[in-house]
Amino acid sequence: MTISKGPSRVVVIGTGYVGSSYAFSLINQNITDELVLIDLNKEKTEGDVMDLNHGVPFGAPTKVWAGTYEDCKEADIVVITAGANQQPGETRLDLIEKNAAIFKSIVDSVMGASFDGLFLIATNPVDVLSYAVWKYSGLPMERVIGSGTILDTARFRFMLSEYFELDVRNVHGYIMGEHGDTALPVWSQTRIGSEHIDRYMTKYKPEGTQQDLDNIFVNVRDAAYHIIERKGATHYAIAMGLARLTKTILRNEHSILTVSTLLQGEYGLHDLYIGVPAVVSRKGIERVVEIDLSETEEKQLRHSAEVLKQAMKPVFNVQ
Numbered sequence: 329m330t331i332s333k334g335p336s337r338v339v340v341i342g343t344g345y346v347g348s349s350y351a352f353s354l355i356n357q358n359i360t361d362e363l364v365l366i367d368l369n370k371e372k373t374e375g376d377v378m379d380l381n382h383g384v385p386f387g388a389p390t391k392v393w394a395g396t397y398e399d400c401k402e403a404d405i406v407v408i409t410a411g412a413n414q415q416p417g418e419t420r421l422d423l424i425e426k427n428a429a430i431f432k433s434i435v436d437s438v439m440g441a442s443f444d445g446l447f448l449i450a451t452n453p454v455d456v457l458s459y460a461v462w463k464y465s466g467l468p469m470e471r472v473i474g475s476g477t478i479l480d481t482a483r484f485r486f487m488l489s490e491y492f493e494l495d496v497r498n499v500h501g502y503i504m505g506e507h508g509d510t511a512l513p514v515w516s517q518t519r520i521g522s523e524h525i526d527r528y529m530t531k532y533k534p535e536g537t538q539q540d541l542d543n544i545f546v547n548v549r550d551a552a553y554h555i556i557e558r559k560g561a562t563h564y565a566i567a568m569g570l571a572r573l574t575k576t577i578l579r580n581e582h583s584i585l586t587v588s589t590l591l592q593g594e595y596g597l598h599d600l601y602i603g604v605p606a607v608v609s610r611k612g613i614e615r616v617v618e619i620d621l622s623e624t625e626e627k628q629l630r631h632s633a634e635v636l637k638q639a640m641k642p643v644f645n646v647q
């Protein structure tokens with residue numbers, strides 16, 4: 329892999345709600361030197377580039393242009409946010425056939441340009457499509473990363489922070505599994521400050537109940553449906569999550585984030601991409617972090633993996 333010594337370059341493929349919000353986050357946070365936008369809708373891309381460039385004087389110098397697949401040759405990261413999004417009532421897994429079909433041609437075009445960097449995937453169903461990119465690209469698994477449950481984990485921490493009236497940075501916990509209806513909350517490892525959540529609740533919110541916590545998880549799991557019902561798409565939070573992942577990679581931060589990665593025996597699972605905590609650095613996935621799960625959580629994770637494997641079957645021959 330080329331570790332670029334020159335300017336850092338990110339290419340975004342698919343600049344709809346998610347892709348354009350991500351581009352905006354990158355510029356606002358001064359994360360990359362160069363930003364290339366690619367979309368089937370060339371006119372919209374040109375408009376986005378003009379608009380973003382007019383914001384650059386308020387931020388840090390970033391070169392932004394509407395590009396082609398040739399621009400992937402020099403890219404450190406290619407981010408795929410292209411494809412259909414959920415319509416009200418649709419699940420993420422309902423998108424599999426539509427989006428898998430366009431991914432083959434996108435990945436072939438990127439690899440055809442001698443791309444030698446990392447892929448980040450956000451298009452849904454993200455776990456299945458991350459697996460697809462790993463297969464289609466032939467790149468080592470550490471260089472193909474799905475956004476996984478990064479967003480679900482952020483929602484979880486945010487909603488708990490509201491419940492306990494605390495700074496979200498003091499809420500530590502993970503959502504794991506499918507980025508979808510079978511995601512699971514890892515209550516056994518959730519901490520407020522350094523206290524286990526149950527102990528913190530007993531001491532500081534004695535009126536709180538397990539039912540309150542269960543309701544919070546349901547709201548986390550169903551957040552996308554609630555937002556899509558109201559405004560048709562979700563995009564700001566995932567854009568910020570992708571920006572965080574990009575920063576972690578380009579700055580070699582070695583952060584633990586719940587991303588979708590290939591499991592090869594971790595958690596007793598094999599040959600699928602699914603959301604787990606992993607250390608992310610310039611290399612991509614350094615390692616999966618195997619945290620201790622309760623028996624119930626283990627069961628939930630296995631169920632989530634099984635649902636994903638069933639969903640993958642029409643597209644990939646997995647066991």
Ligand SMILES: NC(=O)C1=CN([C@@H]2O[C@H](COP(=O)(O)OP(=O)(O)OC[C@H]3O[C@@H](n4cnc5c(N)ncnc54)[C@H](O)[C@@H]3O)[C@@H](O)[C@H]2O)C=CC1
Pocket residue numbers: 341342343344345346347366367368369409410411412413414423427430434449450451452453454475476479507561562563566
């Ligand atoms: N992983 C996550 O946490 C999240 C994932 N998503 C997913 O992100 C995806 C994108 O969502 P939105 O931006 O809301 O959709 P959108 O419809 O606004 O944008 C999709 C863009 O992809 C472009 N596109 C389609 N096929 C293409 C191709 N072959 N080459 C280049 N561009 C192509 C379209 O022209 C469009 O601009 C959806 O699958 C959605 O479900 C959305 C939010 C969170």
Ligand SMILES: CC(=O)C(=O)O
Pocket residue numbers: 414420452479551552562
């Ligand atoms: C759309 C989606 O995947 C989300 O907001 O979680």
